[in-house]
Amino acid sequence: MKTKIRSNWSHAILVCRKCSKKNLKRGGGYGPKGRPLAKALKAETGAKRGRKAPLGIVEVSCLGVCPDRGVVVVDSRSPGQWQIVLPDADIRELARQLEDLSSPARAGGSLTRP
Template identity: 60%
Template sequence: MAARMKHHVDANWSHAVLVCKKCSKKLKGGFGPDGSQKLSKELKARLGSKKGRKGHLGVIEVGCLDVCPKKAVMLVDSRHPGVWRIVRPDADLDALAGELAVAD
C-alpha cells in the first residue's frame, strides 16, 4: 500500500507581504536605524512576524516583479494584489507596518 501524500498544509497567516528580492539586492539594505537592513527583515521585526507558517502573516522575498524602481523596493500586500507599493529607504516604516498589520 502506497503512503498517502498531503495535498495541503495549514498556515496561521491572514495574508502575505511579497517583497522583491532583486530590488532589495540592488539597494544593498537601506532600511532600519542604520540603513543596513533589507526591507523584508525590517518589516518582519516591526510586524512581529514569526518564522514560517506559524506566524500571523508572512513576509516573503520573491523573484523580480519586473517593475524595478530606482533606489526603492517593490512590495505587494496579498490582500490588495492590484496595488503594488514602491518603498524608498526614507519611508516611514512604522506607518507602513501599521498598514500591513493584521486588522483585529
C-alpha cells in the same frame, strides 16, 4: 501523505528581493539598522518564519518594475495595487499598515515618504 497544510497567515506580503538587496549595497537600507526591506518589516511586525506566523513576509524574485532606489511590495489582500517603498520610508508606519487585519494596505502617500 498530506495534500493540504494549515497556516496561521492572515495574508502575505511579497517583497522584491533583488531591488531590496541592490538598495542595501547602495547604502539605502530600511529601518534603523539599514536592513533589507523584508528583514526590516519582519523585525518591525514581530513576524516569525514559517506557517505559524500571523502574516507572511516573503522575498520573491525580481518583479521587474522597481524604480531606481525603490522596492515593490505586494499585499495579497489588494494584489491589484503594488506599492513602491523608498529607502527613506517610515518602516513603522508601513509595517502598521501591512499588518492591519481590518483593511487592505493603502498605496502611495505615507508608504513612500515619511
